[in-house]
Amino acid sequence: MATPAEARVDLAAIRRNVALLKERAGGAELMGAVKADAYGHGLVPSAKAVLEGGASRLGTAFVGEALALRAGGVTAPVLAWLITPGEPLDRAVEEDIELSAAHEGLLVEIAAAARRAGRPARLHLEADTGMGRGGAPLAAWPGLLSKALELRAEGVVEIVGVWSHFACADVPGHPSVGQQLEAYESALKQAEQAGAAGSSVIRHVSNSAAVLTLPAARFDLVRPGIAMYGLSPVPELGDFGLRPAMTLTARIALTKRVPEESGVSYGHLYVTDRETTLGLVPLGYADGILRHATGRAEVLAGGRRRKVAGRVCMDQFVIDVGDDPLSPGDEVVLFGPGDGGEPTVQEWADTLGTITHEIVTRIGSRVPRVHQHVTTDTPERP
Numbered sequence: 001m002a003t004p005a006e007a008r009v010d011l012a013a014i015r016r017n018v019a020l021l022k023e024r025a026g027g028a029e030l031m032g033a034v035k036a037d038a039y040g041h042g043l044v045p046s047a048k049a050v051l052e053g054g055a056s057r058l059g060t061a062f063v064g065e066a067l068a069l070r071a072g073g074v075t076a077p078v079l080a081w082l083i084t085p086g087e088p089l090d091r092a093v094e095e096d097i098e099l100s101a102a103h104e105g106l107l108v109e110i111a112a113a114a115r116r117a118g119r120p121a122r123l124h125l126e127a128d129t130g131m132g133r134g135g136a137p138l139a140a141w142p143g144l145l146s147k148a149l150e151l152r153a154e155g156v157v158e159i160v161g162v163w164s165h166f167a168c169a170d171v172p173g174h175p176s177v178g179q180q181l182e183a184y185e186s187a188l189k190q191a192e193q194a195g196a197a198g199s200s201v202i203r204h205v206s207n208s209a210a211v212l213t214l215p216a217a218r219f220d221l222v223r224p225g226i227a228m229y230g231l232s233p234v235p236e237l238g239d240f241g242l243r244p245a246m247t248l249t250a251r252i253a254l255t256k257r258v259p260e261e262s263g264v265s266y267g268h269l270y271v272t273d274r275e276t277t278l279g280l281v282p283l284g285y286a287d288g289i290l291r292h293a294t295g296r297a298e299v300l301a302g303g304r305r306r307k308v309a310g311r312v313c314m315d316q317f318v319i320d321v322g323d324d325p326l327s328p329g330d331e332v333v334l335f336g337p338g339d340g341g342e343p344t345v346q347e348w349a350d351t352l353g354t355i356t357h358e359i360v361t362r363i364g365s366r367v368p369r370v371h372q373h374v375t376t377d378t379p380e381r382p
């Protein structure tokens with residue numbers, strides 16, 4: 001059955017990108033970030049491709065996402081790093097989900113869940129080394145360590161990892177990067193001296209940008225997200241040989257011939273300057289085509305680029321193809337790897353003043369993800 005629109009996801013491209021990142025990580029383990037439905041690419045199929053590509057672990061923001069991986073048959077180690085008081089942590093411990101903690105109150109909750117589950121919880125302690133978002137501020141770090149040690153002595157937790165996150169790894173040469181690395185080294189040293197970070201503890205700080213540009217930040221494990229999906233974490237440095245995995249397509253719902261001076265869509269922001277053919281594309285802002293794309297973003301239709309003509313609506317937008325042939329059912333490509341002349345996600349992000357992460361994660365639930373194996377698995381050398 002044909003659908004109005006679909007997001008095709010090239011799982012072979014994901015595998016290949018992960019293999020490339022693994023190589024770039026030079027011996028460090030790889031935890032693939034598959035939060036937000038694997039950045040919109042479909043959680044379970046993408047996660048399996050990430051593991052096949054060479055990741056040994058997966059990371060999610062929320063416990064619910066980690067449990068969805070288990071429900072989908074994924075048995076690899078999974079870390080959930082954004083936990084809110086009152087979440088169902090018993091299930092997380094029972095399902096062997098590793099949990100991140102950055103304050104003592106959460107450690108107490110995790111320990112209680114572990115006692116009820118009858119098995120130790122596996123912890124990653126997060127230090128705020130300058131990101132100013134998650135993580136324990138360094139002033140609270142010793143307290144967090146001693147609480148974790150007390151619970152470990154009781155046998156209810158294991159300390160698996162000590163980690164942090166960069167604020168500016170995607171800004172080459174940003175001075176905060178070195179400062180954060182120093183702060184991380186010092187947090188690690190304190191953990192070691194307290195006895196909370198033995199030789200088996202996993203140290204990790206690198207997102208995609210750091211994996212590709214900061215060899216000094218690899219430590220034991222890297223945590224890329226966006227680059228696994230083939231999108232550059234530092235676009236000004238190029239594509240690093242990554243292959244975009246998602247192609248967003250729609251089929252034209254309706255075409256019509258209209259006279260010169262015809263107003264198009266809400267507000268008549270677009271008015272035809274000649275007799276022309278309009279095509280109706282069945283994707284709108286409810287599907288993640290930002291309203292801001294009005295009059296700006298381009299799609300590939302009938303072999304040529306066409307700008308979104310007039311307002312993007314909730315479910316649809318219009319393109320003007322002039323005198324070119326276009327029929328209902330014809331395919332329009334919003335973005336893809338760019339091989340066929342279609343825009344890339346990077347182009348959409350640049351046009352809309354955002355980052356590729358936001359474009360792919362906002363593709364809505366009405367758009368089916370169709371998983372394919374297209375690209376060859378052998379990484380090309382960048």
Ligand SMILES: *Cc1c(COP(=O)(O)O)cnc(C)c1O
Nearest residue numbers: 033165207208209223224225226
């Ligand atoms: C999202 C996220 C990542 C991956 O970031 P990318 O920029 O997509 O590589 C890694 N670690 C944490 C904690 C994250 O939230």
